[in-house]
Amino acid sequence: MTKAISQTKEKILEVALDLSSRWGLVNLSIGELAKVVGMSKSGLFGHFKSKESLQKMVLDLASMNFVQTVIKPSTKESRGVPRLNAIVENWITWSTDKHQGGCPIVTAIIEFDDRPGSLRDHVKILQKEMLNGFNKAVSIAVDEGHFKEDLDTDQFVYELYSYMIGFHIFARLMNQEKAKTKLRKSFRDLVARNA
Amino acid sequence: MTKAISQTKEKILEVALDLSSRWGLVNLSIGELAKVVGMSKSGLFGHFKSKESLQKMVLDLASMNFVQTVIKPSTKESRGVPRLNAIVENWITWSTDKHQGGCPIVTAIIEFDDRPGSLRDHVKILQKEMLNGFNKAVSIAVDEGHFKEDLDTDQFVYELYSYMIGFHIFARLMNQEKAKTKLRKSFRDLVARNA
DNA sequence: CACAGGTCAGCACGATCGTTCGTATTTTTT
DNA sequence: AAAAAATACGAACGATCGTGCTGACCTGTG
Numbered sequence: 001m002t003k004a005i006s007q008t009k010e011k012i013l014e015v016a017l018d019l020s021s022r023w024g025l026v027n028l029s030i031g032e033l034a035k036v037v038g039m040s041k042s043g044l045f046g047h048f049k050s051k052e053s054l055q056k057m058v059l060d061l062a063s064m065n066f067v068q069t070v071i072k073p074s075t076k077e078s079r080g081v082p083r084l085n086a087i088v089e090n091w092i093t094w095s096t097d098k099h100q101g102g103c104p105i106v107t108a109i110i111e112f113d114d115r116p117g118s119l120r121d122h123v124k125i126l127q128k129e130m131l132n133g134f135n136k137a138v139s140i141a142v143d144e145g146h147f148k149e150d151l152d153t154d155q156f157v158y159e160l161y162s163y164m165i166g167f168h169i170f171a172r173l174m175n176q177e178k179a180k181t182k183l184r185k186s187f188r189d190l191v192a193r194n195a
Numbered sequence: 196m197t198k199a200i201s202q203t204k205e206k207i208l209e210v211a212l213d214l215s216s217r218w219g220l221v222n223l224s225i226g227e228l229a230k231v232v233g234m235s236k237s238g239l240f241g242h243f244k245s246k247e248s249l250q251k252m253v254l255d256l257a258s259m260n261f262v263q264t265v266i267k268p269s270t271k272e273s274r275g276v277p278r279l280n281a282i283v284e285n286w287i288t289w290s291t292d293k294h295q296g297g298c299p300i301v302t303a304i305i306e307f308d309d310r311p312g313s314l315r316d317h318v319k320i321l322q323k324e325m326l327n328g329f330n331k332a333v334s335i336a337v338d339e340g341h342f343k344e345d346l347d348t349d350q351f352v353y354e355l356y357s358y359m360i361g362f363h364i365f366a367r368l369m370n371q372e373k374a375k376t377k378l379r380k381s382f383r384d385l386v387a388r389n390a
Numbered sequence: 391c392a393c394a395g396g397t398c399a400g401c402a403c404g405a406t407c408g409t410t411c412g413t414a415t416t417t418t419t420t
Numbered sequence: 421a422a423a424a425a426a427t428a429c430g431a432a433c434g435a436t437c438g439t440g441c442t443g444a445c446c447t448g449t450g
Contacts, residue, residue, distance in 0.1 A: 008397080022309045027221060030438065042440085043398040051438060101309035110305040113368040114217045114296035124368060131369075158361060158377045165364065166357025173308040173319060174326075182353045193388060203427085225408065237410080238428040246408060 009047050012037050016058045017065070022101030025055050025108050025119075055119055062104045063126045069094045071133060080144035081191055084137055084160075088187050091164050092180055095171065102172045106165065131157060147194045159190055204242050207232050211253045212260070217296030220250050220303050220314070250314055257299045258321045264289045266328060275339035276386055279332055279355075283382050286359050287375055290366065297367045301360065326352055342389045354385055 005013075015037050020028045030051060034044045048054040074086035095103050109127060112120040138153045138160075147156075163186045170179035200208075210232050215223045225246060229239040243249040269281035290298050304322060307315040333348045333355075342351075358381045365374035 040399045107305055109364055109368055110302055155377055155380060159381055162357040162361025165360050166353060169304055173304055173322060182350055185350060186354055235429050
């Protein structure tokens, strides 16, 4: 399905991801990217047939990294609340330490929420996948008896997701040290009130 | 304190605000803006001495509009929870109907959260003012006896704010019709569990 | 050894960026 | 009415944008 990616291309995408986490995917410049990577603009461009294709690949790398950092480790925790808790903790790490500019997907979400085109569609799909994953994790917690039987999982996910985005802003823009505490408390309460 | 603003300048800023709600403040182009307004690039530019000054004024207009649309009408409601409820309802209107691209400040927050400079500082100040206002409104509700005496108002504001941002994303990117219902339910629960 | 394919640099393209300048026209002040 | 200030324009600036073309170098297959 997924073809092998050359070393150079991989290197380029990593740098591009880091840059776009800070400056956004829209403003990612090929010239600037080439300068940072240390190769010529046209040489770099040759790896992607268009800027849009580059952006899409950056987006996919971001998604892969997100799954690798936030989702996958959580599956090693036991089903239900512990697993949800791991997602929250991994999100804190991901959002704080993994990129210079925080979660690159959050940036993309806001950039593309009113920018029609194939990239918006792609972001939307990735986001829907993530929300579906959250939904499933919450459903598992219901099955495990951690939450009440008639839990509105969509509502639960909306609240959890909102807390996570809120954390991004409080921690990054407002530089609030206490953002982690706030997110953790919000999560504990969310779990408690739906048990 | 604030000097009068000419009609042309006002018109320019209104268009600029609408454009930037869709495409962001960073990507707001003076040439494109001039085209939409219907005047020359240099003529428009003359009103502002730099792009940064233009962006700052757009930001201030956004802030003024936000206060006018979301905050000020809420003060006509009775103190405490009704007033908070009005803020949420006005936010839904503001975020959905007032601009082509949703709340322009949300866009700016994400754009500038990792982009050092005077604009970031400005966004941060505006946001801090807003959060302080929220905090005060919540404190009033405590005084009115709507919430428990020992309420952690910072935590309350964090959760409320997160729900509002979450609404922006669910409604705009995900086009979820049910976003309004979700935000309203979240707010009702937030109020109930802190009463 | 020849040849094909891929990788990369150099150069150039048209477009657009923010900004400056000089100038004509209008408005305000004296 | 004369002088000063504000307003808007067209043209041009250097820089950078995404993209295409050409050719050198490298690698591996026949």
